[in-house]
Amino acid sequence: MAILEFIVVALTLASVNTERVRNYRMCPNSDCLIYDMFIDPCPEALYNKACGWPRNSNTTVAFIYNPEFSAYSPKTQLYSETFLVDWPFLNIDTNACLYTNCPVQKDTEQYWLFNLFVPEYYETTYHIVKFVLTDTISNQQCCFTFDINII
Ligand SMILES: *[C@@H]1O[C@H](CO)[C@@H](O)[C@H](O)[C@H]1NC(C)=O
Numbered sequence: 687m688a689i690l691e692f693i694v695v696a697l698t699l700a701s702v703n704t705e706r707v708r709n710y711r712m713c714p715n716s717d718c719l720i721y722d723m724f725i726d727p728c729p730e731a732l733y734n735k736a737c738g739w740p741r742n743s744n745t746t747v748a749f750i751y752n753p754e755f756s757a758y759s760p761k762t763q764l765y766s767e768t769f770l771v772d773w774p775f776l777n778i779d780t781n782a783c784l785y786t787n788c789p790v791q792k793d794t795e796q797y798w799l800f801n802l803f804v805p806e807y808y809e810t811t812y813h814i815v816k817f818v819l820t821d822t823i824s825n826q827q828c829c830f831t832f833d834i835n836i837i
Pocket of ligand 1: 742743744803
């Protein structure tokens with residue numbers, strides 16, 4: 687995504703329900719930095735609470751990342767993190783090039799934009815969502831978690 691496109695998206699997102707999210711956590715093995723995360727809807731972010739995502743609706747997650755690795759065919763996945771195992775959200779296309787410019791470039795600030803649909807069949811419950819971007823060659827990862835409530 688070009689920088690202009692990102693700015694347009696960010697401005698569009700500057701609606702009542704979009705907030706800057708600060709209470710995300712990097713994974714211990716993460717090879718990247720994350721900045722300027724905006725989630726729509728997430729009015730709860732003002733109080734550092736989990737974003738409430740209604741079922742059967744669209745949500746947006748946008749941020750800037752700076753990876754310590756390059757990747758020509760990067761993969762991505764979102765998981766619901768639990769104590770024992772991470773459950774993948776199965777309706778996510780794992781081709782990371784759909785959400786960011788490819789190739790992913792080492793030591794460079796880049797933009798990420800997810801438009802995510804929350805299906806009706808999701809259980810209304812709290813999730814720790816884990817974002818993972820992986821270089822399939824080196825297995826280096828960009829990884830962080832954030833909190834949502836499916837409502
Ligand atoms: C979600 O977004 C898709 C693609 O833009 C659109 O076709 C669909 O109508 C939206 N669904 C809702 C419930 O807003």
